[in-house]
Amino acid sequence: MKTEVITFANNKGGSGKTTTCSNVAYCLADKGKKVLMIDGDMQMNLSLSFLGEDEVLSLAQSDNNLYTAILSEKDMSDTIIRTPYENLDLVPSSMLMSGIEEELFKKGGREDVFEKVISEVRESGEYDYIVIDTPPTIGLWDRNVLHVTDHVVIPVEASPWGLFGLASMVSFIKEAEKKNPALGILGIVLTRVNVRKNYFRQTEEFLSDMKEIYVFDTVIRNDSMVEWAQDNSKPVTAYRRNARSAEEYRKLTDEILTRL
Numbered sequence: 001m002k003t004e005v006i007t008f009a010n011n012k013g014g015s016g017k018t019t020t021c022s023n024v025a026y027c028l029a030d031k032g033k034k035v036l037m038i039d040g041d042m043q044m045n046l047s048l049s050f051l052g053e054d055e056v057l058s059l060a061q062s063d064n065n066l067y068t069a070i071l072s073e074k075d076m077s078d079t080i081i082r083t084p085y086e087n088l089d090l091v092p093s094s095m096l097m098s099g100i101e102e103e104l105f106k107k108g109g110r111e112d113v114f115e116k117v118i119s120e121v122r123e124s125g126e127y128d129y130i131v132i133d134t135p136p137t138i139g140l141w142d143r144n145v146l147h148v149t150d151h152v153v154i155p156v157e158a159s160p161w162g163l164f165g166l167a168s169m170v171s172f173i174k175e176a177e178k179k180n181p182a183l184g185i186l187g188i189v190l191t192r193v194n195v196r197k198n199y200f201r202q203t204e205e206f207l208s209d210m211k212e213i214y215v216f217d218t219v220i221r222n223d224s225m226v227e228w229a230q231d232n233s234k235p236v237t238a239y240r241r242n243a244r245s246a247e248e249y250r251k252l253t254d255e256i257l258t259r260l
């Protein structure tokens, strides 16, 4: 089976990218799929979702992380580490990813640097899925990521500003589709939802008017257990299987699988 690359992206910060990415990745692995996560953000939140702070910092400062692989344009196999969970591996990030735009410009503004780094692992077929967490930006690094992506999931926060910038994100992805015809938007998922608040319905209505983009039936509601889990370096689906949000992330994963 071909390795499918799923990227979680939205240039709006705090929209739930990392939380959704970490939980979907865990749920896929829990279903017996072989999954590689790539932490593409200098905030290293995806790495922190699975590993303690000390370990994340030491990986960030080592010679083996996403940043060092991109800089040297070498195959990233050496940077892959095991998480405490079966079937679930991780390429950790580094705070130096804050300078990735400049480094890519120094390389002539190329959009295929990441492709060189990821291709051996992707072509090997060792993983069923590669899931990528991205920063809240739209730049050269994000174009590099979209270049190797098959499916984008866009988490949108159900808040008054949650939709701000969504149109530019969508046109950025459409632009990338010209270079990578395999790329497509799998859907928008509403996150951090408070069903009692009016703007949740407003957001839902606005999104249902965007006919060309699928909106996942599953919505992820606000759940304080998500933060407790993160505080314990675990996705909530691993930390508290019977939490409401854990159930929702499992449903979302099933919906993602049926749409692939």
Ligand SMILES: Nc1ncnc2c1ncn2[C@@H]1O[C@H](COP(=O)(O)OP(=O)(O)OP(=O)(O)O)[C@@H](O)[C@H]1O
Binding pocket: 012, 013, 014, 015, 016, 017, 018, 019, 020, 041, 043, 045, 134, 135, 136, 191, 192, 193, 220, 221, 222, 223, 224, 226, 227, 230, 245
């Ligand atoms: N379902 C949820 N219930 C409660 N809190 C949540 C939920 N999802 C995300 N959060 C919280 O919202 C904040 C933002 O979520 P997250 O880090 O996943 O967003 P992000 O899009 O990755 O942010 P950034 O753009 O900074 O990378 C975090 O503090 C997280 O704990």
Ligand SMILES: [Mg+2]
Binding pocket: 017, 018, 019, 041, 043, 045, 133, 134, 135
């Ligand atoms: Mg994040």
